Amino acid sequence: MPVTLSLQDVYELSKAALIACGANEANAESVARSIREAEAEGIRNVGLAYLPHYCEHALCGKVDGKAQPELKQTAPAALLVDAKHGFAHAAYEAGEAAFVSLAKSQGLAAMGLANSYASGVIGYFAGRIAQQGLIGLAFTNASASIAPWGGTRPLFGTNPVALGVPRPDAPPIIVDQSSSTTARVNVVHAAQRGEAIPDTWALDAEGRPTTDPNEGLKGSIAPLGGYKGAGLALLVEVLAAGLVGANWSFQASPLGNNEGGPPNIGQLFIAIDSGLFGAEDFGDRLETLVGAIRAQEGTRLPGDGRHQARRKAEADGVSLDEALHQRMIDYVERASLG
Secondary structure (H helix, E strand, O other): OOEEEOHHHHHHHHHHHHHHOOOOHHHHHHHHHHHHHHHHOOOHHHOOOOHHHHHHHHHHOOOOOOOOOEEEEEEOOEEEEEOOOOOHHHHHHHHHHHHHHHHHHHOEEEEEEEEEOOOOOHHHHHHHHHOOOOEEEEEEOOOOOEOOOOOOOOOEOOOOEEEEEEEOOEEEEEEEEOOEOOOHHHHHHHHHHOOOOOOOOEEOOOOOEEOOHHHHHHOEEOEOOOHHHHHHHHHHHHHHHHOOOOOOHHHOOOOOOOOOOOOOEEEEEEEEOOOOOOOOOHHHHHHHHHHHHHOOOOOOOOOHHHHHHHHHHHHHOEEEOHHHHHHHHHHHHHHHHO
16 A cells, blocks of 8 residues: 655654664754655655665665765865765755855855765755755766766766756746766666666667666666767766766766765755846846747746646655555664664
8 A cells, every 4th residue: 555655754754764774863864855855856766765775875884874074165166075975965065055155255156075975866956056046056976877988888977967047936947867868776676676678778788778677787877868968977077076086986886786885976066146147137037038938838847847746745745655665664663673
């Protein structure tokens, strides 16, 4: 029987599971907030379905659930947070107030996270920036899953990029896309369920399209748009890992299992004051663009689906299968079992 949870239930269950697996309260709360937001927006694969990864990695030491991020200002409009092998969410929150303040005072600011871990939904962070009235850009690398164009061995992560654009009287525009045709976790879940995958999702070890998720996991995830996706993965790799001194994706331990130590990947965030370059009427001009898009039948803005899912989740809660819910309960009960 499916189980229905309110968004507050999602938050409380996620927080309790993380604490039971060794995270301190501050780290558990930051990750639980991101899971609640992913569930609200209908992104299950990096919501509650990803919570077991967070829990297992906290238990095996791939991520330090008690890490205390260290923030330093490296230039008038630049910040660097050492995540200390901990969660990206807590590291971002450790620098967020200073980051937003710099962006508003300088007009433009950047913040990098080093020695970090998986960020989940990268659009979550771009959205947080947009909620502060700033244009947000977010980049992260991940453990290797995409081969360079023409190659057969994974070298880049799925390396997503996100844009958050505030609107005067409406939810922000959120563009959130990976450099791959799909997230690696979707191929993993298909393999676990014994289901075939579209032949556009993955390549086998010989670089050929495959519908077998197990063969895809032996090979590589297909880049979005062929060589263009591989180029986008390289761009994100340079910005997210190169600039902050994090591991390149091919150097990072795998995020899909418990092998190896902390992945030490990186994230980069950029916040821009929309009036910085002379467009003081940016909000009105943006609405002109939005109106032109919506004037064409069948169109929608990036982020519309998320906002619609949120309205439904806030009213009705979210439904998950009993097995996944029980797995969450099992993690929580670790605390009482000692």
